[in-house]
Amino acid sequence: MKKFTPLSTTAALALLAATPTVAQDRDPQVTFGEFFSxxxxxxxxxxxxxxxxxxxxxxxxxxxxxxxxxxxxxxxxxxxxxxxxxxxxxxxxxxxxxxxxxxxxxxxxxxxxxxxxxxxxxxxxxxxxxxxxxxxxxxxxxxxxxxxxxxxxxxxxxxxxxxxxxxxxxxxGFGILDYSASGTILPRLGQYGIPAEPAVRVTRAVATLKDDGGWAAISQVLPENLRDPVMIREMGTQAISSVLSQDGLRPLGAVERRFVADLMTQVEAYVTDPGEITIEATLPDNGITLEPEMYADPLDLIAGLGLQVRAAPMARSQILSLDALAAIQTPDSLSPDARIALATALLDGNGVPRSTSMVAGLLEPLLDTPETAGAAAALLARAEQESDVPNAYRHALIAASAAEPGAIGLLDKLESRMTTQSVLAAQDRHLTSVGAVAPLEMVTGDDPRDLRALSLAYLTGTGQARSYARAYYYALLAEAAGDIAAESLRNEIIARFGARGPDVAQAWHALAAQVEEQAVTDWINADLPGRYLVAE
Structure with a gap:
């Protein structure tokens, strides 16, 4: 048997170390993408x-x-x-x-x-x-x-x-201070049409202080007379009234006097039995606009915001009673308006823990009644928009046909999370389920602008359940009837399906061909040329 010499063994090891397989056997290195992650x-x-x-x-x-x-x-x-x-x-x-x-x-x-x-x-x-x-x-x-x-x-x-x-x-060991405010800064023109200091539309303003041993600690360093609740009320009333009236140079109105009285009444109750004190603005649903002159003056600010002082925020007084909540288990005992009000509270979390899953049981029965279907469908679409997009879209179509506020925005939001094919299918199912009349039956009068209005209504979902097929149908008829704005509307409908891939293009071309054939057939069979033709 031939023996390996030390030299040949060394050469073999060197050759083995130089092979590509072994040369690549090393720890993973950081990639360029990982380095700039x-x-x-x-x-x-x-x-x-x-x-x-x-x-x-x-x-x-x-x-x-x-x-x-x-x-x-x-x-x-x-x-x-x-x-x-x-x-x-x-x-x-x-x-x-x-x-x-x-x-x-x-x-x-x-x-x-x-x-x-x-x-x-x-x-x-x-x-x-x-x-x-x-x-x-x-x-x-x-x-x-x-x-x-x-x-x-x-x-x-x-x-x-x-x-x-x-x-x-x-x-x-002292207290908890919470405050919340919301509003919108509004542009404002000055006396000569030059942009001036902006106004503010305030929609919420509330501050609340909850004692957690703070008054007990502070009272230790106060003189004896400043610990007496009645004395604190009298001194506070005088001091605040003096500041607001600019040391008597400006008389306080009834609103300001009531605010000071309510404030010091709550302060007296707070130091007598430390608990909670709240200052909150009483505002309409759309808020109130404060001009610069108002929010720079404390008196105008108090009156404009309708500031009230109370022991707890107004939200605490809006908590639903047990009797109202019991109706969740027995919704048949509620009127349609009560069902809608309770469902709204559940969606917004007003006076009851927020729950979107319990809304369906309250509102589904209302969809069968035309008077309540729109409002119920709008709430159902809101409740389902995160959990069940197809069903939410179905309800949004019902809300749009009833011209419910916010329905158009819901349709746009939901469509952005659906495929175009599923959108078209949902629109077709809705028209079938409600027994919609044939599109030709909605053609009345001899003004082509009425056809354009129908196309816009179906395109946007304004007073009609959104349907791109019907929008395209009426745009074709309006263009044929001589409406000068119909061409741009037709192009807008077609653009809705552009740049969405070959599958969407194929689906739209197939649908458009059907709609175009129906439009030509109805144009001839209903003698629409005779209706819209204007002799020179």
Missing amino acids: PDRIATAIAHTGISALRTQMELQYDHMTVDPMRGIVSLSGIVARPQLPYDQAGQCEVLIDRVTLSSDFTSPFQTAAEIDMNLIGAHATLACFERDMAVALRTAGYRDMPIDQFKMRASYTYATGATAVDSTIAIN
């Missing part, structure tokens, strides 16, 4: 922001999570030491269990721009406050400021231009 880019941006914060304060944290697809950044185990002009010794320190910053996490960049900050479990040393405040807090028994939660949410709705701000601050 959204997670890495978002993390780099977050680190840049934190580095910028460190120019203003010392900042440390245990862990950071970045989820760019949901727009969430969270930090946990935070230690911050801000630089404050009154903290010369540098003793201010803020400890935070967790902070979350999120944006557009429900429907990114589609319906609203939103930013939400949620801070949980914070402790700030008294050195973080100015000296007078720190002394008062220490006298009241606080060694630091414990904040259970601080949450701030701001949103801008693209469809309406409404801006909303909501905030909560909960201080352990």
